Amino acid sequence: MSGHTATCPNCGAPVNFRWSGAVQTTCEFCHSILVRTDLDLKKVGQVADLPQDSSPIHLGTEGQYQNRPFVVVGRIIYEYEQGGWNEWHVVHNDGTSGWLADAQLEYDLSFWTKPPKPLPPFEKVHRDAVFQWDKQQYRVTSVTRAHYKGVEGELPFEYWDKHDMIFADLRTTTGEFATIDYSENPPLLFMGRPVEFDDLHFKNLREFEGWKQ
Amino acid sequence: MRHPLFLAYGLALIGLLGFGEYRGWGPTRANELRDVPRTIRDNPGAYRSHYGGYPRYIGGK
Amino acid sequence: MSSLAVSPPVVKAKSLSCPNCGGPVELRGFAHTLSVVCPSCHSILDASTPTLTLVQRVQEAQRIQPMIPLGSRGKLENTVYEVIGFQIRDIVGEPGEGWSEYLLFNPYKGFRYISEYRNHWNFIRVLAALPEPTKSRGKYAIRMLGQTYTHFDHADAVTSSVLGEFPWRVKVGEMAQVDDYVSPPYMLSSEATPGEVVWSLGEYYTCAQIWRAFQLPDRVPRASGVFANQPSPYAGRTASAWRLWLWLMIALFGITLVMGFTSTNKEVFRHSYSFTPGAAGEPSFVTDPFDLQGRPDNIQLEINTNLNNNWAYFNFALINQDSGHGYDFGREVSYYYGTDSDGSWSEGKSRDSVILPNVSPGRYYLRVEPEMDATATPMQYELVVRRGVPVWIWIWLAALLLLIPPIFIKIRSTAFESKRWRESDYPPSSSSSRGGD
Numbered sequence: 001m002s003g004h005t006a007t008c009p010n011c012g013a014p015v016n017f018r019w020s021g022a023v024q025t026t027c028e029f030c031h032s033i034l035v036r037t038d039l040d041l042k043k044v045g046q047v048a049d050l051p052q053d054s055s056p057i058h059l060g061t062e063g064q065y066q067n068r069p070f071v072v073v074g075r076i077i078y079e080y081e082q083g084g085w086n087e088w089h090v091v092h093n094d095g096t097s098g099w100l101a102d103a104q105l106e107y108d109l110s111f112w113t114k115p116p117k118p119l120p121p122f123e124k125v126h127r128d129a130v131f132q133w134d135k136q137q138y139r140v141t142s143v144t145r146a147h148y149k150g151v152e153g154e155l156p157f158e159y160w161d162k163h164d165m166i167f168a169d170l171r172t173t174t175g176e177f178a179t180i181d182y183s184e185n186p187p188l189l190f191m192g193r194p195v196e197f198d199d200l201h202f203k204n205l206r207e208f209e210g211w212k213q
Numbered sequence: 214m215r216h217p218l219f220l221a222y223g224l225a226l227i228g229l230l231g232f233g234e235y236r237g238w239g240p241t242r243a244n245e246l247r248d249v250p251r252t253i254r255d256n257p258g259a260y261r262s263h264y265g266g267y268p269r270y271i272g273g274k
Numbered sequence: 275m276s277s278l279a280v281s282p283p284v285v286k287a288k289s290l291s292c293p294n295c296g297g298p299v300e301l302r303g304f305a306h307t308l309s310v311v312c313p314s315c316h317s318i319l320d321a322s323t324p325t326l327t328l329v330q331r332v333q334e335a336q337r338i339q340p341m342i343p344l345g346s347r348g349k350l351e352n353t354v355y356e357v358i359g360f361q362i363r364d365i366v367g368e369p370g371e372g373w374s375e376y377l378l379f380n381p382y383k384g385f386r387y388i389s390e391y392r393n394h395w396n397f398i399r400v401l402a403a404l405p406e407p408t409k410s411r412g413k414y415a416i417r418m419l420g421q422t423y424t425h426f427d428h429a430d431a432v433t434s435s436v437l438g439e440f441p442w443r444v445k446v447g448e449m450a451q452v453d454d455y456v457s458p459p460y461m462l463s464s465e466a467t468p469g470e471v472v473w474s475l476g477e478y479y480t481c482a483q484i485w486r487a488f489q490l491p492d493r494v495p496r497a498s499g500v501f502a503n504q505p506s507p508y509a510g511r512t513a514s515a516w517r518l519w520l521w522l523m524i525a526l527f528g529i530t531l532v533m534g535f536t537s538t539n540k541e542v543f544r545h546s547y548s549f550t551p552g553a554a555g556e557p558s559f560v561t562d563p564f565d566l567q568g569r570p571d572n573i574q575l576e577i578n579t580n581l582n583n584n585w586a587y588f589n590f591a592l593i594n595q596d597s598g599h600g601y602d603f604g605r606e607v608s609y610y611y612g613t614d615s616d617g618s619w620s621e622g623k624s625r626d627s628v629i630l631p632n633v634s635p636g637r638y639y640l641r642v643e644p645e646m647d648a649t650a651t652p653m654q655y656e657l658v659v660r661r662g663v664p665v666w667i668w669i670w671l672a673a674l675l676l677l678i679p680p681i682f683i684k685i686r687s688t689a690f691e692s693k694r695w696r697e698s699d700y701p702p703s704s705s706s707s708r709g710g711d
Contacts, residue, residue, distance in 0.1 A: 054304030056281045104441050105384025129415045171404045194402040197383050207284045208381040219679040223522035230672045234442030234533045239631030239665050249593045251457035258556040267449045
């Protein structure tokens with residue numbers, strides 16, 4: 001994984017890239033949203049103050065899933081009617097990236113997957129709808145309308161000017177998990193599993209006053 | 214060892230059974246006699262049965 | 275790779291003021307807390323914005339006192355959790371049947387719950403898995419992640435009191451449809467609100483375990499009755515008791531074989547006689563002597579007759595020729611048979627046998643005195659004496675007595691399960707109780 005350094009066009013601070021595939025990042029100092037062009041970085045927006053956050057994970061947290069180490073390089077904060085959640089952008093040594101959904105410390109780890117067959121159209125998607133992939137029955141457990149509350153760090157696409165997004169979460173009886181992002185056309189499929197905090201073997205977590213890790 | 218009491222009980226039962234068989238224990242009892250005189254061999258009719266009170270069989274079905 | 279220049283600050287609990295009474299409110303669930311109850315005025319406040327806003331003023335009949343105080347920390351499953359929230363849920367239509375729930379928080383591991391009902395406790399976590407409806411022993415059940423849970427009860431639960439903080443928006447009076455499924459010591463629960471269904475899995479904990487986990491100082495209270503997912507003290511014991519019974523029966527069978535092969539079973543006397551009732555002269559007689567050898571053992575006296583719709587009674591005395599000791603006993607032999615409207619019938623047997631236990635060795639003879647009906651036809655009979663015969667009745671008795679412990683355990687186990695299911699939506703009826711292990 002490359003450690004490429006550039007300069008923030010807004011404040012001139014050094015901008016480190018942990019991930020060669022980053023399309024967008026934020027400047028740690030002035031919180032400008034920067035997009036990579038062929039030549040250098042371009043400022044496209046500004047991150048408002050990120051909301052108060054109590055996730056133990058932060059940018060730079062390292063972990064391991066099924067013996068493959070990863071680093072947390074970016075984050076999207078989503079907000080919906082009943083609250084919010086984090087989507088941590090995690091990157092492996094070989095450059096592949098995945099998403100660690102963090103909702104009140106319940107985690108789901110999923111990776112972008114090429115759909116095995118065309119994804120169901122949005123009209124067909126509602127709670128308890130069932131679809132068959134990979135010889136498994138996936139049942140829709142929730143359909144969520146959410147919007148960005150904030151972004152941070154390196155992300156694989158330009159993620160700052162989308163408005164409402166619709167996600168459909170699906171699960172199987174064997175614990176497989178899938179999410180369809182209907183805000184893109186064609187929709188994007190991410191597949192994975194729920195994961196336990198202990199199974200991720202985190203290092204470099206946040207500290208909480210009065211709590212030992 | 215989930216049932217120590219049961220095992221002890223079962224082994225005691227089987228042990229008692231084995232010992233009883235060895236000694237010939239039986240369920241029936243007979244009245245014990247003492248000092249039966251030798252003259253009974255010559256005169257069996259003089260012997261009075263201690264097992265008295267036999268209810269005469271009434272007979273029939 | 276250089277580290278971040280700005281590393282995130284240590285997360286601290288926020289201290290705010292209650293908009294209703296001005297009292298202090300501390301958010302120990304950090305930014306996860308969406309609702310908080312003011313410790314002073316017990317109003318429900320919205321914590322999702324930087325300052326607290328009032329959601330619901332609550333009229334309380336009395337102060338609720340959770341058994342585990344808010345702020346207590348305890349270690350469960352190797353992780354320290356802090357009690358940050360508490361609520362009482364009541365069952366619609368069943369006053370007094372409600373239960374308590376404690377919200378546990380660890381900033382790394384997340385949220386857990388412990389529920390309490392009549393001093394039965396459960397340690398619960400939310401599941402992200404899909405249930406499969408199925409059936410178990412005729413009852414509606416759910417299969418989840420490879421384990422089957424049998425439906426126990428359904429209730430409409432309403433939140434009647436709240437204290438502390440919650441990562442969701444709470445209101446007193448909010449309702450949910452709760453279903454419980456059990457597989458002791460586990461209980462699978464579903465909570466359905468119009469928006470969603472949440473599944474959670476609980477594991478039974480005793481009061482003693484909870485008191486130890488939270489190091490509570492007072493005396494451990496006793497639980498009453500049997501709870502839905504309380505593990506049975508007889509779990510598996512019935513099967514293991516029957517297994518031990520099987521081994522003991524095999525041992526019994528072994529002893530029986532040994533007995534059969536090693537018993538003396540020696541014939542020491544055999545003679546035939548005839549008896550004519552009403553004949554002149556003394557009916558009693560003595561047999562020739564015979565020797566009983568070896569250790570004290572039993573003897574068997576066998577009487578074979580040719581009785582035909584008749585009876586005979588024999589007075590016996592077995593007498594030791596040398597010591598004058600002996601045994602006195604009587605035997606009745608009767609045999610009747612015929613045919614009637616139902617077919618042929620018979621009653622009794624024409625032969626008889628009796629065992630005298632524990633006869634010391636020596637030289638013995640029998641004094642015999644037969645009796646018959648004065649009008650009966652003469653009888654031919656044979657007397658056989660055997661030394662040291664196996665007594666089979668003890669084997670049957672031992673086999674019967676061996677049945678007592680496993681049957682006893684099974685009865686206790688069934689009674690325990692009856693008590694468990696009495697609290698469910700499927701109480702066992704008096705006529706048929708289907709208790710499992």
